[in-house]
Structures are given as structure tokens and as C-alpha cells.
Amino acid sequence: MTPAFAAGITIEALRRRLAEEFRTAGIESPELDARLLLQAALGLDHAALITAQTRNLDDSQVASVNALAARRLTHEPIARILGEKEFWGLPLQVTPAVLVQRPETETVVAEVLRCVDAAGRRAQPLRILDIGTGSGAILLALLNELPNAFGVGTDISTAALAVAHANAHRHSLAGRAVFVACDLGAALSGGFDFVVSNPPYIASGAIAELMPDVREFDPRGALDGGLDGLDAYRRIAADAPRLTARQGRVFVEIGAGQGDAVVTLFTAAGLIASRAEDFAGITRVIGASRAP
Numbered sequence: 001m002t003p004a005f006a007a008g009i010t011i012e013a014l015r016r017r018l019a020e021e022f023r024t025a026g027i028e029s030p031e032l033d034a035r036l037l038l039q040a041a042l043g044l045d046h047a048a049l050i051t052a053q054t055r056n057l058d059d060s061q062v063a064s065v066n067a068l069a070a071r072r073l074t075h076e077p078i079a080r081i082l083g084e085k086e087f088w089g090l091p092l093q094v095t096p097a098v099l100v101q102r103p104e105t106e107t108v109v110a111e112v113l114r115c116v117d118a119a120g121r122r123a124q125p126l127r128i129l130d131i132g133t134g135s136g137a138i139l140l141a142l143l144n145e146l147p148n149a150f151g152v153g154t155d156i157s158t159a160a161l162a163v164a165h166a167n168a169h170r171h172s173l174a175g176r177a178v179f180v181a182c183d184l185g186a187a188l189s190g191g192f193d194f195v196v197s198n199p200p201y202i203a204s205g206a207i208a209e210l211m212p213d214v215r216e217f218d219p220r221g222a223l224d225g226g227l228d229g230l231d232a233y234r235r236i237a238a239d240a241p242r243l244t245a246r247q248g249r250v251f252v253e254i255g256a257g258q259g260d261a262v263v264t265l266f267t268a269a270g271l272i273a274s275r276a277e278d279f280a281g282i283t284r285v286i287g288a289s290r291a292p
Contacts, residue, residue, distance in 0.1 A: 088141035097159035136164030199232030
């Protein structure tokens with residue numbers, strides 16, 4: 001679907017019409033997306049967009065808006081169109097090689113920091129492993145919060161690792177982050193204080209039922225968790241005792257309804273498991289530690 005707005009329209013009129021087109025197309029946040037696309041197309045921040053709302057747009061400006069709007073109307077996520085998504089206060093580059101990080105994933109970061117603060121360890125030289133790092137979101141958020149921590153991010157995709165590396169440089173964290181191409185944690189030895197992961201957890205047969213924003217644009221390898229969605233958790237649970245230090249902790253994001261199954265996997269591996277909810281009250285993170 002290609003919008004056909006014409007030159008001479010004001011910014012405010014275009015914003016309203018764009019939001020209406022998005023709403024009709026079933027896009028969840030039509031007002032916000034219309035504003036963000038206008039800002040990107042016109043090179044304006046939010047305040048400038050408001051100040052200039054009565055300005056008439058010329059042919060080239062309208063063409064820029066039409067091009068971006070056409071992409072959004074295919075349900076391409078706004079973050080992919082803009083090439084950037086904020087996570088834990090850090091703007092991060094996103095490309096087709098990585099998942100668009102979602103707000104609920106911040107629960108993993110919050111749980112690690114809760115553990116760190118409970119033990120008074122913010123200033124310690126903690127070692128963190130992020131399995132399947134993607135854009136580097138979880139690892140970089142933690143390194144930004146923990147000034148003396150050092151992190152390793154793994155991913156089977158070298159294209160994803162290039163994005164994570166670029167994001168580390170962008171936020172001056174590259175000196176404390178190393179990125180390794182491997183399958184989960186296979187190439188690493190142990191000794192990590194925290195192992196974190198947002199692994200693939202969608203059952204293979206359920207991918208076709210996902211929202212088009214996810215199904216059509218997120219890399220399948222970052223979604224497909226095998227027949228029951230639990231393949232990565234089986235391997236992380238089995239590897240956790242090897243990868244963690246004696247007092248180390250594991251925190252993994254899970255899909256809705258997977259809590260009992262993932263707890264069972266970690267318990268069977270000899271670990272003590274716990275649960276944490278996201279902002280919507282859904283069990284989103286399973287924590288695990290070695291038994292005393």
C-alpha cells in the first residue's frame with residue numbers, strides 16, 4: 001500500500017492523515033508512529049515538529065514521507081525503518097540481522113541489577129556473558145550500569161555481532177566488551193558472575209501465527225526455539241554449571257506460559273530456579289543459581 005499525499009499539505013494535516021492510515025491498517029501505535037516518521041523524513045525533533053505544524057510541505061518532503069509511510073504500512077517495525085531502537089536508555093542500531101529489542105527484555109537487566117545491588121557489588125569487576133547477544137542490548141545496558149564489569153557477547157550470526165560491536169563503540173563500551181561467534185556458549189570456558197540471554201523461544205510451528213511486524217522482519221534464527229520452543233533453554237541449563245562462577249547466576253527471558261517448563265529444565269540440571277515478572281505482570285525471566 002502506497003500513500004499518495006500531495007505537496008502543499010501542512011505538517012499537522014499530514015500527521016493526522018498518516019495516523020488515520022496507520023489506524024485503518026491495524027498498526028498498534030498510529031499516532032506515535034506518524035510523528036516519528038514525520039520527524040525522520042523532515043529531519044525535525046519533537047519540539048520542532050510542533051513549532052512547524054502549520055508549515056506547507058514541498059514535493060521532495062512529501063515524497064520522503066510517502067516512502068517511509070509505505071514501509072510502515074507493510075508492518076515493517078518503526079525501529080527498522082529508523083534503524084534505531086532505545087533499550088534501557090541507550091539508543092541502539094538495529095539491522096535485519098538482529099531482533100528489535102523489546103521493553104519486556106529490560107526485565108533481565110533489572111533482575112541482574114537487583115542481584116548486584118542486594119550484594120553491594122556495583123563497583124566490583126564482574127564478568128558477564130550474554131548468550132545470543134544480537135544487537136548487544138542486554139550486555140551493553142549492564143556494562144553501562146556497572147562501571148567495572150567486563151562482558152562477552154556470543155552469537156552464531158557474524159552480522160549480528162557486527163551490530164553489537166558498533167553499538168558498543170557508539171556508547172564507549174567497546175573496551176569492556178568482547179564479541180565471539182559461536183553457538184550459544186559453546187566456545188567459552190566458565191567463571192562468569194552472570195549469564196544472561198534472550199534466546200529463541202517460539203515453537204517452530206507457531207512462527208506463522210506471529211504478528212507480521214515480528215514474523216516478516218525479525219531473523220527467524222532469533223525466533224525459532226525448536227519443536228516446543230525450549231531447545232535453547234535445554235542447552236543453557238545443561239551448560240550453566242560449567243559457565244558460571246561458584247556464586248554465579250543465570251537470567252533468561254522466556255515466552256508467556258513457559259515458566260514451569262524452564263524452571264523444570266534448570267532444576268533437573270541441579271540449579272535453584274526463581275521467577276520474575278515484567279511490567280505487565282507476566283512471568284518473563286527465570287533466574288537460576290547453583291545449589292549450596
